Amino acid sequence: MSHNPDQHIIDKVLSGHTRAFEEIIERYKHMVYTLALKVVKNREDAEEVAQDVFLKGYMALKTFKGDAKFSTWLYKIAYNRSLDYVKKQKRTLVTSELNILKDHNPADLENALDNLEASERKVMIREALDALAPEDSVLVTLYYFEAMSLKEISKVTGIGANNAKVRLFRSRARLAELLKDKVAPQMSKDYGRK
Amino acid sequence: MEENKDKRLDDLIRRSVREMGLDTPPANFTENLLFKIETIPRASDAIVYTPLISRFGWGIIAAIVIALGVLIGYANPDARITWFEKINWSEISNVIFPEGIPSLSLSNTMVYSLLIFAVFAVVQSVLLKNYLGRKYAIR
Numbered sequence: 458m459s460h461n462p463d464q465h466i467i468d469k470v471l472s473g474h475t476r477a478f479e480e481i482i483e484r485y486k487h488m489v490y491t492l493a494l495k496v497v498k499n500r501e502d503a504e505e506v507a508q509d510v511f512l513k514g515y516m517a518l519k520t521f522k523g524d525a526k527f528s529t530w531l532y533k534i535a536y537n538r539s540l541d542y543v544k545k546q547k548r549t550l551v552t553s554e555l556n557i558l559k560d561h562n563p564a565d566l567e568n569a570l571d572n573l574e575a576s577e578r579k580v581m582i583r584e585a586l587d588a589l590a591p592e593d594s595v596l597v598t599l600y601y602f603e604a605m606s607l608k609e610i611s612k613v614t615g616i617g618a619n620n621a622k623v624r625l626f627r628s629r630a631r632l633a634e635l636l637k638d639k640v641a642p643q644m645s646k647d648y649g650r651k
Numbered sequence: 652m653e654e655n656k657d658k659r660l661d662d663l664i665r666r667s668v669r670e671m672g673l674d675t676p677p678a679n680f681t682e683n684l685l686f687k688i689e690t691i692p693r694a695s696d697a698i699v700y701t702p703l704i705s706r707f708g709w710g711i712i713a714a715i716v717i718a719l720g721v722l723i724g725y726a727n728p729d730a731r732i733t734w735f736e737k738i739n740w741s742e743i744s745n746v747i748f749p750e751g752i753p754s755l756s757l758s759n760t761m762v763y764s765l766l767i768f769a770v771f772a773v774v775q776s777v778l779l780k781n782y783l784g785r786k787y788a789i790r
Contacts, residue, residue, distance in 0.1 A: 475689055482681050490676040504676055511684050516691065563659040570667065582667045601668040629664050636667075 463527040470518060482511055485528065488603065489535045495594040496539035498587075506542050510535045525612060529605070532613045536595060543591075566633060569640040585635035593628040600625055 461467075463484075469477040489510050494503035514531050521530055570578055586594050592614065599605045599613060607618040607625075614621065704712070757765075 476685070478688060479681060479685055482684055486676050486680055487673040490680070491673040494674050503674075504680065507676060507680070508684050508687065512687060512691070515688050563656055563663050567659070567663050570663070575670075578667075579671050582671045586668070586671070597664070597668060598673075601665045602673065629660060632664055633660055 461523050461527055464523060467518060467521065467527065470515070478511075478515055481514075481527075485531055486511075488528070488598075489531065491598060492532060492535045492595055493539045493542075495586075495598060496536070496591040497542055498591070502542065502546075503539075506539050507535070509542075510538050513538065526609070528603075529609050529612050532599070532603075533615075536613055539591075563633065566637055566640065570636065573640065581636060581639045585632050585639060588635050589628055589631060593624055593631070596621060596625055597628050597632070 463481065466477050466480050470481070486507065490503055490507040493506040493510070494500065497503050497506055510531070513534055517534075521527065570581075573581070586597065589597065595614065596610060599610050600607075605613070607621050610616075610621045611618040616624070
């Protein structure tokens, strides 16, 4: 028996119940759209790519063997389609800067972030994430939001698990740097108060 | 110490990313998509190309032709196609070319250039076919 929680919906769709695919769309549309947006960096384009991903997924549903999670299979399509879209538009992806990381204290950053209003904090985190290279932003989202293992991330992105681990480490440090720069005024204010 | 810092940063980033949440596609995303999906012709509805004579059919035809050839050969070893020998070829060529077959003499340079042109035309048609095939492929 399959351990895939989506398998019964997939079977239903394959047996001709097209409308059953709605459940799949509803379940994954946010992540697929987010991944596309991280790469193409534009809401209209991300919508087009996300629609294309589900269409491709629907048409290729027969080829889904169930040896990986359905989400991994779908996110792989999303990632590849997004990269293809950028390539088609003859745009180039911004590559990650390899900064030498300064020593940082997560506790200070955490305090400064906690002192912000939730909405302000969200904006800062979003801006910091957007400043990462698209591939790194995808890695961070899959690892931290979707709680995917390095092996699964490797399946989605096609980069090796070790490479993914190194890139995640760098992205985390880079995010900390970016967030620190953004909340620096707040941190100095707090420091003055102490 | 450094490990603790990394762990703390890891937790902080996890918490931050989760707090930020995912982006939301436009409200009519699902409806638009379902509409598109319902207009896709199903694979079972499409007319699938099937050759008029199947591979099996061609196999049978080939077997019959070979068997007939072998059978005729064995049955009458002196068999000759008499009607073919009766054709007067010079008469036919006179009908097609009443003034005799024109002689065409080409210089070596011309022959070489025609040959090179032919090679390029063949190569280009293959390359063009692949290029256009890729460009207009339905994915």
